[in-house]
Amino acid sequence: MGELQKLEELSANHCVLLAVHYATESNINALRALTTLREPDFGLELVLQILLTYLSESIDPSLYLGYLNELASNTRNAGDDPAAAIDLSFVDELSSSKARKKRRRVELLPLAHSLYKDESELDPLTHFLIHRAHRIDEETGLLDLAPALLVPFLDHSEFLRAWHISTVLPLLRLGYEYYPQMSTPSLDEFARLNGRHAIDLQLSNLRQTHGDMVARENAARDLRGMVGPWMCGANERKRRKLSVEDRRASAADPGAQEVDDWESLFEWLVNTSKSDLPLVSTAMTEWDGPEDMDLGGFEEGRDYVDDETQRKLEMRYAQTALACVHLVDSPSTEAIQTAHALLNRISDLLGFEPPPDLNVMVGALPSYDIKSELLQEISSSNLQEDRISRAENSLTRPSRDTVRLLELFLFSSLILSSLQQGFSIREVARMYLRSNAVEQNSLLQKIVHTLSTGAKLNGEQWKAIRAKLLWLWSWGTTHAEGSRHAQGLLGNISNKGVEIEILKGLLENSHYQLAGQIYIKSPTGQQALPISDVENVLLATAMHHYDNATNGNKTRGGMKRAFDIMSAFKSHFPSSSRFQRIQALISATHAMSFYSLTLQHGVPFQPVNIRVSADPLSLIQKLLAQNSHSYTHLDDMISIGQNLIIAMPSTLMDDDAETIHLNPTIVEKKKEAAERRVIGMTVEAALAEDDFETAYSYVVNRLTPRAPSPAVSPAISTASQRFSFGSFDSDKEDDGSEEVAWRAALQAGRHNSSPSTSVSWRQSGVARPVLRRLEQRMELLSQALLLAPPRHLEEVLAVWQECETEMTSLLAEENEAEERFNDAADRRLPGAFSGESIHSVQPRREVGRGAVEESPMGLFDVARGAAAVFSKTAFPLHRSATGNRTVSGSESKDMGRDSGRASMDLSDSGSMEDRVRKRDVVANAVTGRLASSIGWVIGANQAPDRE
Numbered sequence: 042m043g044e045l046q047k048l049e050e051l052s053a054n055h056c057v058l059l060a061v062h063y064a065t066e067s068n069i070n071a072l073r074a075l076t077t078l079r080e081p082d083f084g085l086e087l088v089l090q091i092l093l094t095y096l097s098e099s100i101d102p103s104l105y106l107g108y109l110n111e112l113a114s115n116t117r118n119a120g121d122d123p124a125a126a127i128d129l130s131f132v133d134e135l136s137s138s139k140a141r142k143k144r145r146r147v148e149l150l151p152l153a154h155s156l157y158k159d160e161s162e163l164d165p166l167t168h169f170l171i172h173r174a175h176r177i178d179e180e181t182g183l184l185d186l187a188p189a190l191l192v193p194f195l196d197h198s199e200f201l202r203a204w205h206i207s208t209v210l211p212l213l214r215l216g217y218e219y220y221p222q223m224s225t226p227s228l229d230e231f232a233r234l235n236g237r238h239a240i241d242l243q244l245s246n247l248r249q250t251h252g253d254m255v256a257r258e259n260a261a262r263d264l265r266g267m268v269g270p271w272m273c274g275a276n277e278r279k280r281r282k283l284s285v286e287d288r289r290a291s292a293a294d295p296g297a298q299e300v301d302d303w304e305s306l307f308e309w310l311v312n313t314s315k316s317d318l319p320l321v322s323t324a325m326t327e328w329d330g331p332e333d334m335d336l337g338g339f340e341e342g343r344d345y346v347d348d349e350t351q352r353k354l355e356m357r358y359a360q361t362a363l364a365c366v367h368l369v370d371s372p373s374t375e376a377i378q379t380a381h382a383l384l385n386r387i388s389d390l391l392g393f394e395p396p397p398d399l400n401v402m403v404g405a406l407p408s409y410d411i412k413s414e415l416l417q418e419i420s421s422s423n424l425q426e427d428r429i430s431r432a433e434n435s436l437t438r439p440s441r442d443t444v445r446l447l448e449l450f451l452f453s454s455l456i457l458s459s460l461q462q463g464f465s466i467r468e469v470a471r472m473y474l475r476s477n478a479v480e481q482n483s484l485l486q487k488i489v490h491t492l493s494t495g496a497k498l499n500g501e502q503w504k505a506i507r508a509k510l511l512w513l514w515s516w517g518t519t520h521a522e523g524s525r526h527a528q529g530l531l532g533n534i535s536n537k538g539v540e541i542e543i544l545k546g547l548l549e550n551s552h553y554q555l556a557g558q559i560y561i562k563s564p565t566g567q568q569a570l571p572i573s574d575v576e577n578v579l580l581a582t583a584m585h586h587y588d589n590a591t592n593g594n595k596t597r598g599g600m601k602r603a604f605d606i607m608s609a610f611k612s613h614f615p616s617s618s619r620f621q622r623i624q625a626l627i628s629a630t631h632a633m634s635f636y637s638l639t640l641q642h643g644v645p646f647q648p649v650n651i652r653v654s655a656d657p658l659s660l661i662q663k664l665l666a667q668n669s670h671s672y673t674h675l676d677d678m679i680s681i682g683q684n685l686i687i688a689m690p691s692t693l694m695d696d697d698a699e700t701i702h703l704n705p706t707i708v709e710k711k712k713e714a715a716e717r718r719v720i721g722m723t724v725e726a727a728l729a730e731d732d733f734e735t736a737y738s739y740v741v742n743r744l745t746p747r748a749p750s751p752a753v754s755p756a757i758s759t760a761s762q763r764f765s766f767g768s769f770d771s772d773k774e775d776d777g778s779e780e781v782a783w784r785a786a787l788q789a790g791r792h793n794s795s796p797s798t799s800v801s802w803r804q805s806g807v808a809r810p811v812l813r814r815l816e817q818r819m820e821l822l823s824q825a826l827l828l829a830p831p832r833h834l835e836e837v838l839a840v841w842q843e844c845e846t847e848m849t850s851l852l853a854e855e856n857e858a859e860e861r862f863n864d865a866a867d868r869r870l871p872g873a874f875s876g877e878s879i880h881s882v883q884p885r886r887e888v889g890r891g892a893v894e895e896s897p898m899g900l901f902d903v904a905r906g907a908a909a910v911f912s913k914t915a916f917p918l919h920r921s922a923t924g925n926r927t928v929s930g931s932e933s934k935d936m937g938r939d940s941g942r943a944s945m946d947l948s949d950s951g952s953m954e955d956r957v958r959k960r961d962v963v964a965n966a967v968t969g970r971l972a973s974s975i976g977w978v979i980g981a982n983q984a985p986d987r988e
Contacts, residue, residue: 045078045124047133053082054144055132060088061147062131064095069105074123085112089169090149098173098180102190113166113197156232156281160200167198174209178228184209185217187228195339200277206339207274208232211243211267219263220246235278236305243267244309247320257320261327268306269334273345275302303331303354307361311430314365318376321365322383330358330390355390357432359439362387364430366447367437367470369454372463377455380466384444384451391439396448399455403508406452408517409445416522421474424467436470449516453530456509460488461495469530476525478533485510485531489542493549500555507543507559514539540570541578548582551602553609561613579610580619584694587627588649593634595627600634600648603627619693626651626688629681633660636668652690658682661719665726672726673735675743679716686715720744721781728792736789737817744782746827783828783837790821791840812855815848 051059056079063072072091076083089112096105111117120126132140152168153160154175160168174187187209195202208231216225223246226234234242244263247256279301314321331346331354346354366380366387381399388395397407415435422428423436436443450469457464462484464472472480492498492506514536516529525532531539540560547556558564560575570578583603590599604627607620614620630648638646638660651657661682665671671678687708720743727736822841829837 045127047129048075048078048127051079051129051132052137052140053079054137054140055135056082057087057091057144057147058135058140059129059132060091061095064091065097067097067100067104068126069108070120070126071128073108073111073117074119074126077117077119078123078127080117085115086152086165087149088112089152089165093152093169093173093176094148094150098177099183099186102186106190106193109166109194113194156229159281163198163200166194167201170194170201171204175228175232182227184213184228188213192339202339202343203273203277203345206270206336206345207272207277210337210339211271214266215243219259219267236301237308239271239302240268240305240309243271248313248317257323260320260324264306264324264328265333266335269331270336272302272306272331272334273336273340278302303357307357307430310361311364311368315368315370318365318369318371318379318383322379322386325358325362325365326382326386330355356439359387359390360432360434360437361430362390363437363439363443363447364434366451367424367429367467368426369466370468372454372458372465372468374458376465377451377458380451384448387439387444391441391444393441393444396451403505403512406456406512406517407445407448409442409449410518410520411446411449411528412442413522415440415442415446419474421471424470424474449529453513453516456513457488460506460509461491462488473530476533481531481533482538485534485539485542489546489549493546498550500552503547503550503552503555506546510539510543537570537574541574544570544575544578545582548579548606551605553606557610557613561610576614576617576619579606579614580623580694583607583623584652587623587630588652590648593630593646593648595631595634600627600630604631622688622693625684626690626693629684629688632677632681632684633664636664636671638664638667651685652693655691657685657690658715658718658722661685662722662725665722666729669730672723672730672732675720675723675739678719678723682715682719683712686711717744717779718781721785724785724789728789731794733789733792733794733814733817736785736792737821740782740786740789740821740824744785744824744828746782746824779828783825783830783833786821786825786828787837787840790818790825790837790844792818812848812851815844815851819844819848 048056056075060072060075060083063069063075076088092105092109135143150172151158152165152172153163154168154172157163157168157171170191174184174191177186177190178184188205191201191205191209195205209228212225212228212231216223225231226242231239231242244260244267247260247263310321310325332351334345336345362383366383369376369380378399381396385395387393397405418435423434428434429437432438436446447466450466450473453469453473454464454466457469472484488510498506510531512529514529514531514534515527516532518528520528521532522528526535544556544560547553547559560568560570561572563569583606586599586602586606588599590603592598592600594600595604603623607624607627611620611624630651633646640646640650640663646660651660654660661678665678720739724736724739724744727733727739819841822837822844825837826834826841
């Protein structure tokens with residue numbers, strides 16, 4: 042019996058077992074003949090299941106493509122010689138029951154892959170081809186065999202075409218074409234991916250080669266050739282995840298189903314830009330976005346993204362690029378250049394004018410008026426990473442204003458970098474959106490400080506710096522919104538505040554001429570700052586250097602900086618009182634620097650100690666105490682004191698002290714008071730070093746009573762008290778100068794050291810040096826009486842009484858010594874009687890001045906007799922023309938000669954005759970003063986003395 046006849050007699054179960062056998066042996070010809078001859082027993086799905094389950098996946102698809110075509114077109118062909126192809130030996134010996142049992146044990150795979158089982162609209166062949174491709178990759182790993190199976194049938198099903206483009210093509214390119222050296226997932230694994238995971242997988246090789254130029258060059262290729270095709274299956278992937286109810290809900294907006302996958306791509310770009318901006322910039326520069334897809338030509342003119350969705354995606358693509366630039370967190374030049382290239386790309390995508398080149402001159406920097414609506418919508422929260430790329434974010438929503446604002450941020454970062462401040466675009470945007478004037482002012486001060494304390498910059502460089510800072514303030518426009526003074530990055534600072542900081546920078550960099558040209562004598566005629574503000578800055582800067590100086594010498598350090606500033610600008614402010622005061626302060630400090638001075642706890646003196654002192658003149662007292670013989674430099678000390686009193690350092694920068702120092706009467710009065718106080722200090726210093734002669738000279742020649750001061754208005758007098766340095770308890774003058782004078786005279790009068798030339802006068806019989814010292818002390822006490830307030834006369838008179846008692850005693854002893862000398866001489870005279878005393882030749886001299894009137898023994902005795910005897914006792918060695926003293930002519934002659942010598946030695950006044958007249962004046966004044974004040978001493982009622 043022939044094979045064909047036997048075939049007809051076989052049961053359906055035998056035929057199925059035979060077909061499985063042929064498929065297992067990959068005998069396509071026999072399988073074709075069998076399924077054609079027994080076509081009723083082999084439906085299309087059964088044949089496809091047998092092929093899917095038992096046909097070897099490694100077999101070349103080209104061997105069974107013809108057979109699949111016949112099945113798909115329902116034009117089965119048994120072949121040229123079916124009898125030769127069929128071999129029934131495999132089932133000849135099987136009974137029907139055994140064949141039935143074996144048939145039941147035959148397992149056939151479902152045509153639909155598990156991922157696509159819900160795709161009920163697909164025909165059996167499409168399911169077979171998709172499932173077969175999965176099987177080939179799963180069993181052999183030879184995914185490159187799949188195209189030979191699928192491509193011939195792409196016209197058979199649009200779903201199959203889209204699936205091949207979106208799933209097979211990207212995976213083939215990833216594993217076989219682009220990165221063959223890298224391991225890739227299976228088709229089954231890849232097809233299950235969606236959203237972020239699929240994007241990360243396809244672009245992972247770009248991140249693994251971070252910073253590699255090759256990776257950057259491949260970025261656009263990968264987006265175009267892998268991600269772009271993969272996006273064509275977004276709709277199918279969405280549908281695969283939705284339930285029937287979800288599909289109905291989403292049917293009204295099919296384009297929305299593509300958003301998630303695209304959003305995942307945009308998110309990847311934004312996140313990658315934070316770590317590798319050049320990669321993203323290169324990718325977006327060379328990739329035209331959602332419309333730029335390399336589908337391998339398999340699309341054949343089909344559009345997988347509709348026009349409306351395409352427009353939305355293009356805007357999201359541009360918004361993503363804006364977000365990437367906003368997130369630039371590096372201030373490096375490379376980052377700014379990369380961001381600039383990306384901004385150029387954005388402008389090109391949106392059809393806007395490109396930004397200027399990065400090397401543009403300051404005058405050509407961008408200048409835009411940003412709409413107030415945009416500025417009102419945005420805040421610093423728009424820069425948060427979780428919000429930066431959202432479609433509703435008004436800061437990154439593509440528009441002309443948002444692109445311009447980003448351009449201004451970018452160039453602000455560039456300018457700040459040129460000003461040695463590393464601010465990224467993101468930091469610039471944050472600062473701008475915070476609109477914090479304190480923060481902006483701090484940045485401005487930091488810029489100026491860095492530039493002024495760094496390497497020396499020339500004038501042209503500082504002009505450019507000023508132009509840059511003014512651009513940062515205004516962004517080249519006069520437009521401003523809300524509380525801002527200008528639209529720029531530093532717009533919350535006033536224009537005056539910016540110019541003041543620039544002026545400070547010029548001063549710190551010693552560009553005094555340029556500062557004068559810009560802020561005092563501007564060639565344009567427009568003042569950048571009011572002249573009063575310029576003056577305040579100059580003074581404040583000078584005092585800043587003064588306060589930070591460690592040495593008072595004006596040729597060194599901070600003092601030199603302060604002195605140079607004042608010297609450079611004093612001609613511009615000839616009538617400025619504070620300029621004069623600072624110059625006086627600098628002169629005083631410079632003069633003090635030549636002396637050693639240490640404050641409490643061994644702290645060396647610094648100029649700032651003058652400024653913080655409530656009474657700077659007291660520093661002169663410390664200087665005198667710590668520098669031996671410095672009291673001899675009286676004129677130097679007076680000059681220092683007067684300069685300090687003119688400067689009034691503690692109120693130097695107070696506006697309310699200015700009017701007072703413009704009054705010359707007040708100035709002269711204070712200079713005189715300072716002179717007398719300094720003289721008093723030098724007197725104390727001289728006495729401390731036991732130099733009575735110098736102290737005496739200072740008191741009698743420099744602390745003489747002065748004429749009453751001219752009347753001063755009550756307002757000025759009150760103000761003078763307010764700003765006076767004096768800390769005296771004065772009854773007569775607000776400035777306390779008379780208090781200094783009489784106290785110094787009293788202290789010198791109390792000084793009770795012996796003359797350096799003295800010897801034992803009791804042995805030599807010569808008491809003149811001691812008497813001269815007493816005369817000087819009593820002259821000082823006389824001057825103290827002239828200067829002291831009435832209520833202090835008791836204190837002076839007490840010292841006077843001590844001196845007079847000592848004088849009386851000395852004169853008495855001297856008279857006794859003279860009598861003994863004269864008696865001895867008389868005894869040696871020729872013709873004299875041996876018992877005759879000198880009294881027979883010359884009347885005996887009366888002892889002391891008590892012969893006329895006894896000296897008072899107590900204070901009130903002195904007060905009662907002072908008016909009568911003061912003229913006789915004020916200057917005991919002086920003989921007046923009236924001859925009230927009962928002293929011999931020879932004594933008068935000797936004493937007058939000694940007095941003359943003392944006057945010649947110790948006085949600056951000239952001849953002895955001039956000195957005598959001066960003493961007469963003092964004596965008469967003291968007598969008159971004591972007469973007018975004696976009633977106060979004894980408690981009588983009389984007119985009050987001058988206070």
